Amino acid sequence: MTNPSDSNASREQFGIWLGMLARQWRAEVDRRLSPFILTEARWIILFRLSTADHDLTQKELARVAGVQGPTLVRTLDWLEEKGLIERREVPDDRRAKTVHLTERAEPALRQIQAVIQGVRAQIFADVSDEELEQCLAVFKKIGRQFDAFAGSAEDRDMVIVGQGKK
C-alpha cells in the first residue's frame, strides 16, 4: 500500500507484462497476416532485409532480427522454399552466405506493411508519441543490460570452467 511497495509491485509485474504483451502482439499480427501465409517471425526477417543498408550475412541478419542462428536457419529455409528470399554464397568466404529478397517478395512486403500499420493504429490508440518514446527509451536501457549479460556470460563460464578444471 505504501509507495515503495507499489514500486516493487511494478518491478514484479514488469517481466510478466512484457511476456504477455509480446505474446498478444504476435497473436494479433499472426491473425492478420494469416491470409498472406506469413507469420510475424517470417515478416520480421523480410522487413529487416528490406531496410538493411548493405547485404547481410545470415549472422548479421540474425543479430539485427534478434534471434539465434538456428532459429534464423529454419525461417530462411521456409522463406526460400516459398521463393521470397534467396541465399547467395559469398566469394571471399565460402562458409558465409548473404540473404536477399526476391522480386516476388516486394509487393507482398508492401501489402503486409499496411496490415501491420493497421495493428499499430489500434494498439497505440490511447498512447501518445511521447509515451511511446519514453517506453522505447526504457526498452533500450534494459536491452543494454541484457547485452552486458551476454558479454559477461562468457567470462562467467570461463571462471566456472577454470574452477572446474583439475
Added chain:
Amino acid sequence: MTNPSDSNASREQFGIWLGMLARQWRAEVDRRLSPFILTEARWIILFRLSTADHDLTQKELARVAGVQGPTLVRTLDWLEEKGLIERREVPDDRRAKTVHLTERAEPALRQIQAVIQGVRAQIFADVSDEELEQCLAVFKKIGRQFDAFAGSAEDRDMVIVGQGKK
C-alpha cells in the same frame, strides 16, 4: 529524418523490441532458474497461485497468467508430476478443477523469488522507478486494446458467420 518519421520509426520498432526483450528476459530468468529445474513459464504459474486471493480454476488461472488453456494444461501436468501443485475437483461443477500449491512448493517459491529479484536488480539498474511506472502505464493501455480485440473477435466472427450462413 523529420520528427514525424522518427515517431513512425518508434511505432515500427515497438513490436519488435517487445518480442526481443521478452525473449531475452525469459532466457535470463531460465538460465538463473536452471538449478531449480523450473523455467519462467512454470514459475509464473506458481507465482500467480501464491498471490491469488481465492481458489482459482484452470480457466481463471490461465486468464491471470495470460496464457491459453492448452498451454496451461501442459504446464500444470508438469508441475503436478513434480508435486508442486495439485488439481482438485470442484463440487458444484464437475467440469471444473481448482489448482493449489502443495506444501513442497512454498520453500521453493521463496528461494526463487530471491533469484528473480536478482535478475530485476541488474536489468533495471539504469531505470528509475518513475520510468518504470510510465512504461507499465503504457503496457496497461496497450493491454486494454488487446482485450478489446479479444472481446470483439467473437463479434467479428459472428458477423462473418452471419454473412457466411445461407
Added chain:
DNA sequence: CAGACTTAAATAGATAGCTATCTATCGTCA
C-alpha cells in the same frame, strides 16, 4: 424433459524459440 447450445479441461498438431552439437572453412603461428 429432451435436444441443442455452451463451457471446462484435455488432446493433437503446428510454429518459433533456445542450447548443444556437427561440418566445413578460415586464420594463425610454431
Added chain:
DNA sequence: TGACGATAGATAGCTATCTATTTAAGTCTG
C-alpha cells in the same frame, strides 16, 4: 606448411506457445 582454435551455417532435440478439435458436464428452451 600443417595443425589447432575460431567462425558460419546446419541439424537435432527440447520447451512454450498457439489454434482447432474432442470429451464431458452444465444450461436453457420449446
